[in-house]
Amino acid sequence: MSRRWMAIGGALVLAIVGAFLLLAYVQGAENRALEGQELVSVYVVTEPIERGAALSSVRDSVQLRELQRDAVVEDAISTLDDLSGLVAAVDLVTGEQLLLSRFETPAAAAVETRVEVPPQLLQATIALGPEQAVGGRLVPGDLVAIIASFEPFDLGAVEPGDPEALEEARETVIVIPGLTPEDEPAGTLSLQTPNSTHLIIHKVLVTGVQVEELPTESTTEAGAVELAPTGNLLITLAAPAEDLEKIIFTAEHGSLWLALEDPDAPEPETDIRSRENIYQ
Numbered sequence: 001m002s003r004r005w006m007a008i009g010g011a012l013v014l015a016i017v018g019a020f021l022l023l024a025y026v027q028g029a030e031n032r033a034l035e036g037q038e039l040v041s042v043y044v045v046t047e048p049i050e051r052g053a054a055l056s057s058v059r060d061s062v063q064l065r066e067l068q069r070d071a072v073v074e075d076a077i078s079t080l081d082d083l084s085g086l087v088a089a090v091d092l093v094t095g096e097q098l099l100l101s102r103f104e105t106p107a108a109a110a111v112e113t114r115v116e117v118p119p120q121l122l123q124a125t126i127a128l129g130p131e132q133a134v135g136g137r138l139v140p141g142d143l144v145a146i147i148a149s150f151e152p153f154d155l156g157a158v159e160p161g162d163p164e165a166l167e168e169a170r171e172t173v174i175v176i177p178g179l180t181p182e183d184e185p186a187g188t189l190s191l192q193t194p195n196s197t198h199l200i201i202h203k204v205l206v207t208g209v210q211v212e213e214l215p216t217e218s219t220t221e222a223g224a225v226e227l228a229p230t231g232n233l234l235i236t237l238a239a240p241a242e243d244l245e246k247i248i249f250t251a252e253h254g255s256l257w258l259a260l261e262d263p264d265a266p267e268p269e270t271d272i273r274s275r276e277n278i279y280q
Helices: 002-034 055-061 106-112 163-171 241-253
Strands: 039-045 062-068 122-128 143-150 196-211 233-239 255-261
Touching: 055 062, 106 196, 122 241, 122 255, 143 241, 196 241, 196 255, 233 241, 241 255
Parallel strands: none
Antiparallel strands: 039 062, 122 233, 143 196, 143 255, 196 233
């Protein structure tokens, strides 16, 4: 009986020694395989990143990890500063390395997303502050409503291209109730339009967006606030000739605001807003 137990004990000892030797061999093989393999820190996507995402959005969706050098793609990013001023050129998926070649400038992105413009439409570019252009979040293909605001205009002005009205204005003496000739010289008109605001055109096609200055990085908690551009935007719009005239006149002589509009949104008729009816 004792010999039997001794045989069993010897077998167990040999099994343990064998397992130890096998483990040591495997560990040695791994060490030999890793010998000379330098580890490199690169950023890897941990959450999907949509095309057009800027650095402020990318930062929360990546993680710095150590990979073997021979597994690192040539233009993999090891510092997020390399992405300053760029946006994602394609959708990025979880697990892939963050590559510089997958990012581009906003101007290049705008060119690539150029929309097809119907031949009957004209295109023109206007400069607007971010607050006038939906915070700078417009992209080619969007539809916008045009809202015009004007300060008072002199009602005594004569419309160009109307020689009869010009001649009549030269001969007209306008009497303003309550004023004497000493108060208001004859032949002049002091009546003016009120300050006014009105939505003048629906569903104008945005065909291009250029950003003068990209947002700067925020020192607040990441993801708490979405940053807006810090400079003007150049917005290219496509519209019929008569609508484009209204847009350019407003941009030149008043102020113009864009409102993002859904293709299926209704187009209600609204009143011209002034101090007289703004509280109604």
